[in-house]
Amino acid sequence: MSTSVTADNIATSQYSHYHNKVARSRATSEPAWIRWSLVVITLLFLSLFLFVPLVAVFTEALRKGFDTYITALADPDALSSIKLTLIAAAIAVPLNLVFGVAAAWAIAKFEFKGKSILITLIDLPFAVSPVIAGLIYVLIFGLQGWVGSTLVDNDLKVIFAVPGIVLATIFVTFPFVARELIPLMQAQGKDEEEAGLVLGASGWQILWRITLPNIKWGLLYGVILTNARAMGEFGAVSVVSGHIRGMTNTMPLHVEILYNEYNYAAAFAVASLLALLALVTLALKTFVEWRVAENALSNENANS
Amino acid sequence: MAKQKNVLPGFNLSLGYTLLYLSLIVLIPLSAAFIKTTELSLNEFWAVVTAPRVVASYKLTFGASLFGAIINGIFGLLTAWVLVRYTFPGKKIIDALVDLPFALPTAVAGIALTAVYSTNGWIGHWLEQFGIKVAFTPLGVIIALTFIGLPFVVRTIQPVLQDLEAETEEAAASLGANRWQTFSKVIMPTLWPALLTGFALAFARAIGEYGSVIFIAGNVPFVSEITPLIIITKLEQYEYAEATAVAVVMLIISFLLLFSINGLQWWFSRRGTAGH
Numbered sequence: 001m002s003t004s005v006t007a008d009n010i011a012t013s014q015y016s017h018y019h020n021k022v023a024r025s026r027a028t029s030e031p032a033w034i035r036w037s038l039v040v041i042t043l044l045f046l047s048l049f050l051f052v053p054l055v056a057v058f059t060e061a062l063r064k065g066f067d068t069y070i071t072a073l074a075d076p077d078a079l080s081s082i083k084l085t086l087i088a089a090a091i092a093v094p095l096n097l098v099f100g101v102a103a104a105w106a107i108a109k110f111e112f113k114g115k116s117i118l119i120t121l122i123d124l125p126f127a128v129s130p131v132i133a134g135l136i137y138v139l140i141f142g143l144q145g146w147v148g149s150t151l152v153d154n155d156l157k158v159i160f161a162v163p164g165i166v167l168a169t170i171f172v173t174f175p176f177v178a179r180e181l182i183p184l185m186q187a188q189g190k191d192e193e194e195a196g197l198v199l200g201a202s203g204w205q206i207l208w209r210i211t212l213p214n215i216k217w218g219l220l221y222g223v224i225l226t227n228a229r230a231m232g233e234f235g236a237v238s239v240v241s242g243h244i245r246g247m248t249n250t251m252p253l254h255v256e257i258l259y260n261e262y263n264y265a266a267a268f269a270v271a272s273l274l275a276l277l278a279l280v281t282l283a284l285k286t287f288v289e290w291r292v293a294e295n296a297l298s299n300e301n302a303n304s
Numbered sequence: 305m306a307k308q309k310n311v312l313p314g315f316n317l318s319l320g321y322t323l324l325y326l327s328l329i330v331l332i333p334l335s336a337a338f339i340k341t342t343e344l345s346l347n348e349f350w351a352v353v354t355a356p357r358v359v360a361s362y363k364l365t366f367g368a369s370l371f372g373a374i375i376n377g378i379f380g381l382l383t384a385w386v387l388v389r390y391t392f393p394g395k396k397i398i399d400a401l402v403d404l405p406f407a408l409p410t411a412v413a414g415i416a417l418t419a420v421y422s423t424n425g426w427i428g429h430w431l432e433q434f435g436i437k438v439a440f441t442p443l444g445v446i447i448a449l450t451f452i453g454l455p456f457v458v459r460t461i462q463p464v465l466q467d468l469e470a471e472t473e474e475a476a477a478s479l480g481a482n483r484w485q486t487f488s489k490v491i492m493p494t495l496w497p498a499l500l501t502g503f504a505l506a507f508a509r510a511i512g513e514y515g516s517v518i519f520i521a522g523n524v525p526f527v528s529e530i531t532p533l534i535i536i537t538k539l540e541q542y543e544y545a546e547a548t549a550v551a552v553v554m555l556i557i558s559f560l561l562l563f564s565i566n567g568l569q570w571w572f573s574r575r576g577t578a579g580h
Contacts, residue, residue, distance in 0.1 A: 028470055028473040028474055028477060028486075029389075030483055035390050038382060038385065038386050038390070039386050039390055039392050041382065042379070042382050042383050042386045043398070045379045045382070045383070046383065046398065046401070046402070048427065049447075049450060049451050049454060050401060050402075050404050050405075050451075050454070051401070052420050052426060052427060053413065053416035053417050053419075053420050053451070054401075054404065054408075054416070056416050056419050056420045056425075056426065057412060057415075057416045060416075060419055099321070099322065099325045102317075102318040102321045102322050102325075103318070103322040103326075105314060105318040106315060106318040106319040106322050107322075109310070109312050109315075110310055110312070110315045110319070111310070112315075112319070118322070118323075118326075120562070120563070120566060121326060121330070121331070122326065123562065123566075124330055124334070124559075124562070125330060126562075127508065127512075127558040127559060127561065127562040128334070128512065128555065128558060129511070129512025129513075129514065129532050129535075129551075129554055129558065130512065130514055130515070130532075131512070131514050131532040131533075131535050131536055131551075132337065132512070132532075132535065132551045132554060132555060135337065135535060135539065135547060135548065135551055136333040136334055136336050136337050137333055138539065138544070139333075139336040139337060139340050139544065139548065140332075140333055140336050142544075144544060145336075146336065167329075170329055171329055171330065171333070174329060174330060190312060193312055194311060194312065197311055197312065197313075202313075203312075203313035203314050206312075206313075207314075225406075228406075228407050231409070232407075232408070232409025232410065232411075232412070233409070234409060234410045234411040234514070234515035235410070235513075235514035235515050235532065238514075238515075238536070239536065239539065251409075252409050252410075252411040252412070252515070253411075255411050255412065255415065256411055259415050259519065264419075267415060268415065268419075271409075271411070271412040271415060271416070274408070274409045274411075274412045275408060275412055275416075277407075277409075278404060278407035278408040278409070278412075279407075281407040282400050282401065282403055282404065282407050283400070285400075285403065285407075286396075286400045
C-alpha cells in the first residue's frame with residue numbers, strides 16, 4: 001500500500017484508532033507524578049490554543065444577550081451570506097466527489113506510467129496558499145485576464161461574482177476525497193470487481209453495486225472534510241469575491257466585514273454558526289472513524 | 305510478476321476525466337501565475353520580490369512559521385504521548401478536539417484568537433501584567449500559526465506510537481535502562497521520522513496561512529505584515545504583475561516543501577520496511 005501522506009490528509013487518516021490497550025507493567029511506564037504532570041501540561045497547552053478560543057466564540061456571540069444574537073443572524077445580509085455559503089458547498093462538494101471517485105478508480109485499479117506524478121499533482125492545491133488560489137482565477141477571469149474581455153463582451157461575470165467563489169472553493173477542496181479514496185481502494189484491490197465482471201456485470205453495475213458500497217465510509221469521510229473546508233474557506237474566496245454585501249459575501253467574509261466594522265457581537269454570532277459546523281464536523285468524523293475501526297475489527301475476527 | 309491484462313472497464317474514461325478536471329481546475333490556472341510574471345523583465349521581477357517591505361514579510365512569515373512548527377513539534381509530541389499512553393477523564397473528547405484547527409474556519413479562528421489574546425482578552429490581559437503584548441505583534445502571528453499547525457504533529461506521531469511494541473521497551477528495561485534512557489534511546493529514534501514529517505507539514509501549512517493571521521497580526525508594514533497579505537494589498541492596488549511575482553516566489557517554495565515532504569515519507573517508508 002503506497003500511502004504518501006500529505007498536508008491535511010494526515011489528520012484524516014481513518015486508521016488512527018487502534019484498540020491496543022495493553023496493560024503496562026511498571027518497567028514500561030512512568031511514575032504517577034510524571035504522568036500527571038505531563039497530562040496537566042498538555043491540557044494547559046491545548047486550553048491556551050484550542051479550548052479557550054473555542055469557548056470565546058460562543059461567549060462573545062452571546063455577550064449582548066440572546067436577542068442581539070438572533071437579530072444578527074436574521075439580518076438579510078447574514079442570511080444571504082449563509083445562502084451563498086450553502087450554494088458554493090453544494091456545487092463544490094459533488095464535483096470534487098465525482099473527481100475523487102474517478103481519480104481513485106484510475107489510480108487504484110490500473111497500472112500506468114506517471115502515476116506517482118499524478119498523485120503529487122492532485123496534492124498541489126494543499127501546497128498552495130489560499131490567497132494564491134484566488135489570485136490565479138483573477139489572472140484568468142479578471143478584467144485584464146486571459147478571457148476577461150470575452151466575458152465582458154458576453155456580459156458574464158466570474159470574478160467578484162458567484163462563479164469565482166465556487167471555482168476558488170473547488171480549488172481549495174480539490175484533493176480531499178481523492179486523497180481519502182486512493183489508499184483505501186488500493187488496499188481493497190480489484191478482486192471483487194473482477195468477480196463481478198466475470199458474473200456479467202457492466203462497468204456501471206460494478207461501480208454502483210461493488211465499489212461504492214465498499215468505499216462508502218471513506219467516501220463519507222472525504223465528503224465531511226470537503227464540506228467543512230468549502231463552507232469555511234476564507235483567503236481564496238476573499239480574493240475573488242469583491243466583498244459585495246448581500247451579493248458575494250460568504251459567511252466567513254461576512255464575519256470579517258462585521259468584525260472590521262467593530263460590530264463584534266454580530267461577527268461572533270455568525271462565527272458561532274461556523275464554529276458549530278466545525279464541532280458537528282468533528283463529531284461526524286469521530287463517528288466514521290469509530291465505524292471504520294469497528295468494521296476492521298469484525299473483519300479481523302471473521303478472518304481469524 | 306508477469307504483466308497481466310487488466311480486464312476492468314473504465315480506465316480511459318476515469319483517467320481522461322481526472323486529467324481534464326485536474327488541468328482545468330489546477331494546472332492551467334496555476335500556469336497562469338507563471339505566465340503572468342513574464343510580463344515583468346528579470347530586473348523588474350527581482351526588484352519586486354526583493355523590495356524591503358516584501359523581504360520583511362518573508363522574514364516574518366518564515367520566522368513565525370518556523371517558531372510555530374517548533375512549538376507544535378514539542379507540544380505535539382507531548383500531546384500524542386499523553387493521548388496514547390495515559391488515561392484521564394475526557395480523553396476521547398480531547399482527542400477529537402485536536403482536529404479543531406482543521407475544521408474551524410480560519411476567519412473564526414482569527415477573531416477568536418484576537419478576542420482572547422488582545423490586551424483586554426481572557427489571556428491577553430493576564431499576559432499584559434508581565435509586559436507581554438500578543439495581539440498586533442509578531443508574537444500574535446506565531447500564536448495563530450501555532451494554532452493552525454497544531455494537529456499535524458499529533459496526528460503523524462499518534463499512529464507510530466500506537467504501533468510501538470511493548471516488547472522493545474521491556475527488553476530495554478530488563479537490560480537495565482531507566483525510563484529516560486528507554487525513551488531517548490529506544491522510543492525517540494522510531495518517532496523521529498514522524499516528528500520531522502509533522503513538523504514539515506505544520507511549517508508548510510503555516511507559510512501560506514492568511515485568515516487566522518490577519519486579525520491578530522494588525523498588519524503593520526515591516527512589523528506584522530505576512531507575505532500573503534502583501535499579495536492581497538498589491539491586488540487591491542491593481543498591481544497584478546507585482547502581486548503575481550510575489551506569489552510565484554511563494555509557490556516555488558511551497559512546491560519544494562511538498563516534494564521534500566513526499567520524498568521524506570518515501571525515504572522513511574523504505575527505511576521502515578528494510579528494518580523489519
